[in-house]
Amino acid sequence: xxxxxxWTRVVRAQPRSRFQMGLRSMSPAQRREARWxxxxxxxxxxxxxxxxxxxxxxxxxxxxYDFKLSAPEDARFVGLDNWNRMLFHDSNVWEGxxxxxxxxxxxxxxxxxSAFLLAVLLNSKHLxxxxxxxTLFYAPTMVPLIxxxxxxxxxxxxxxxxxxxxxxxxxxxxxGVDGLRWLDDPNLVYFAYTFIGLWxxxxxxxxxxxxxxxxxxxxxxxxxxxxxxxxxxxWKITIPxxxxxxxxxxxxxxxxxLQYFIVPWVLNQGNGYPEGSTRFxxxxxxxxxxxxxxxxxxxxxxxxxxxxxxIITMFLFTTGRSWVYYSSEEH
Amino acid sequence: MAKRPDIEKPxxxxxxxxxRRNLLxxxxxxxxxxxxxxxxxxxxxYGVMTSLKxxxxxxxxxxxxxxxxxxxxxxxxxxxxVVYVPTDxxxxxxxxxxxxxxxxxFIDINNPEAGIIEWEGNWRALEPVFETSFQWGNYKExxxxxxxxxxxxxxxxxxxxxxxxxxxxxxxxxxxxARFKFPFRNALFMVMISTIILPPAVTLVPTYAFFVKVLxxxxxxxxxxxxxxxxxxxxxxxxxxxxMTIPRELDDAAKIDGAGPMRTFISVILPQAVPALTxxxxxxxxxxxxxxxxxxxxxxxxxxxxxxxxxxxxxxGLYRTxxxxxxxxxxxxxxxxxxxxxxxxxxxxxxxxxxxxxx
Numbered sequence: 001x002x003x004x005x006x007w008t009r010v011v012r013a014q015p016r017s018r019f020q021m022g023l024r025s026m027s028p029a030q031r032r033e034a035r036w037x038x039x040x041x042x043x044x045x046x047x048x049x050x051x052x053x054x055x056x057x058x059x060x061x062x063x064x065y066d067f068k069l070s071a072p073e074d075a076r077f078v079g080l081d082n083w084n085r086m087l088f089h090d091s092n093v094w095e096g097x098x099x100x101x102x103x104x105x106x107x108x109x110x111x112x113x114s115a116f117l118l119a120v121l122l123n124s125k126h127l128x129x130x131x132x133x134x135t136l137f138y139a140p141t142m143v144p145l146i147x148x149x150x151x152x153x154x155x156x157x158x159x160x161x162x163x164x165x166x167x168x169x170x171x172x173x174x175x176g177v178d179g180l181r182w183l184d185d186p187n188l189v190y191f192a193y194t195f196i197g198l199w200x201x202x203x204x205x206x207x208x209x210x211x212x213x214x215x216x217x218x219x220x221x222x223x224x225x226x227x228x229x230x231x232x233x234x235w236k237i238t239i240p241x242x243x244x245x246x247x248x249x250x251x252x253x254x255x256x257x258l259q260y261f262i263v264p265w266v267l268n269q270g271n272g273y274p275e276g277s278t279r280f281x282x283x284x285x286x287x288x289x290x291x292x293x294x295x296x297x298x299x300x301x302x303x304x305x306x307x308x309x310x311i312i313t314m315f316l317f318t319t320g321r322s323w324v325y326y327s328s329e330e331h
Numbered sequence: 332m333a334k335r336p337d338i339e340k341p342x343x344x345x346x347x348x349x350x351r352r353n354l355l356x357x358x359x360x361x362x363x364x365x366x367x368x369x370x371x372x373x374x375x376x377y378g379v380m381t382s383l384k385x386x387x388x389x390x391x392x393x394x395x396x397x398x399x400x401x402x403x404x405x406x407x408x409x410x411x412x413v414v415y416v417p418t419d420x421x422x423x424x425x426x427x428x429x430x431x432x433x434x435x436x437f438i439d440i441n442n443p444e445a446g447i448i449e450w451e452g453n454w455r456a457l458e459p460v461f462e463t464s465f466q467w468g469n470y471k472e473x474x475x476x477x478x479x480x481x482x483x484x485x486x487x488x489x490x491x492x493x494x495x496x497x498x499x500x501x502x503x504x505x506x507x508x509a510r511f512k513f514p515f516r517n518a519l520f521m522v523m524i525s526t527i528i529l530p531p532a533v534t535l536v537p538t539y540a541f542f543v544k545v546l547x548x549x550x551x552x553x554x555x556x557x558x559x560x561x562x563x564x565x566x567x568x569x570x571x572x573x574x575m576t577i578p579r580e581l582d583d584a585a586k587i588d589g590a591g592p593m594r595t596f597i598s599v600i601l602p603q604a605v606p607a608l609t610x611x612x613x614x615x616x617x618x619x620x621x622x623x624x625x626x627x628x629x630x631x632x633x634x635x636x637x638x639x640x641x642x643x644x645x646x647x648g649l650y651r652t653x654x655x656x657x658x659x660x661x662x663x664x665x666x667x668x669x670x671x672x673x674x675x676x677x678x679x680x681x682x683x684x685x686x687x688x689x690x
Contacts, residue, residue: 033511035513037511037512037513037516040504040507040508040511041508043503046561048526050558050561052529055533056533056534059533059534069544118367121363126353126356126357127360138680140371143665145621146621146643146644146664150643150647150657151374151378152374155374160389160394161377162376163373206684210684259532266647289535299536302530302532303533306529
């Protein structure tokens, strides 16, 4: 869990004996080695215990309490009340999930397709000054997210922004009150947010690019001899060969999108504008936990997000087996 | 002049056609990439351009693309707008001295000695003359209004302290995983990797309650810094992958010389792993530069401790009517990350590829 299939394969290939061997059956030299190993990893062991393991358990316990941080002495055990409220009586939760999923789908499709096609373009042997293009296409990813949001929110301005002016120059009515109001129209706002997200695809492009460079050229040569065109080669060779990379990007993207928060927060302080279409799940979580300081309910909301993330990840790993292709597994 | 024989050989028409075709494809694809790139980076251009405009122009839908000001002409101690006037000798740039409904008075700015010229027509239909003019003062104003130096100092201290912390811890942990055998090593490694998929929200609520209520660390940097002193999964993974490529013979040689594990780590592993360590430092630096959620919840109300991200967000909310200042501040905040990236891109890009592809 949490690692790609490829990684599991590597782990499995390692000898299992050490795993089953207790400390007692080790030679003094082995024991010394084990001790040093544990000493070296101890920062992570401590950090994991303090900042992952214990808070996770505490979070689960919190979720059974009615507990306001402003009045901790009034905390009381309420059993599964928070969970009951969250699952059956709080429409904001399902609304938040629905919005997160809707936006997630739009953003995932556009973002991943763009990252892949951009990598194909930057990998083309016909492209002059490839390295210059690679650097320049990566640069927006380096723009701090808040600065990117601030800039984009004005580029998307229906009257003064350049995006609408560019669209208008193609003869489409975009500028003005009846034009494309990217951030004010609930039908467009997810696309607007997706555009902002496109400035963060640099890492995915680079990883895709590395994957594309790893595809053996003999495959393309053979296909070319067989008369396969560009589209067919892309579909039949490139995509299957880089599917592990696409899978990795998919998992990271999905996990990131489930926790989508900063863009709506910076643009409208989480008020859901326009027409409640940006009430993302994490925005609701933030309000409950930190604005209203409802630690108990907040913890329940956080656990719910974790469970959703776990289900989706497991689903992806299960279905991934049928479409993710690992060339080395055949040998 | 001696010619190389292969050039003299005439190309067959097939080869020539192929060469021409290749050249066309090259130009087509490169041109296409240029178009895509200019659309993709267009907001950067917009941001910089708008940050150099006057307030009026920044929010004027009809304003020119390049920052500019209406040209004015001084005549007898007064300033007048310069407009384009259609005359018999073509369009002239004249300063509008006295607008009246039917006949207005002008001065030819290229020939002021000629004195007042009268022109018949509606002066309201005349277009003003703009000349390029960059409002560099916006940057100064933004810098001062947002107290950028303070934000920068906060961000820098935070980024630097946590960078050192996470680098030391992650390198130690990575060394442990890469070079030593101990019980449950693989299982622990898997657990560590799987923390990547854990949404931070799950641990956030109790951690927040603990830091703020038990340790009383609210409004300080401690809750942001301390948890980063223990190494994180991404960094450990990257460093471990790199350490594993360092030949073990080097370790063994050091061991024969009597070096203990710690000594080997410092004098053999670390010097060999400089590219990976640099990559991790850069990643962390950019992460810290961008960190928003942590400072948002822990530093609420502590204005003096805010990093750039939180400061810029507040600024964006408070100065909605001053887009040129907001964009100037946004531009300032991205100069350093972009500069570092352009200088260190090779190491940086390799690091991303290692984490992405090796997994």
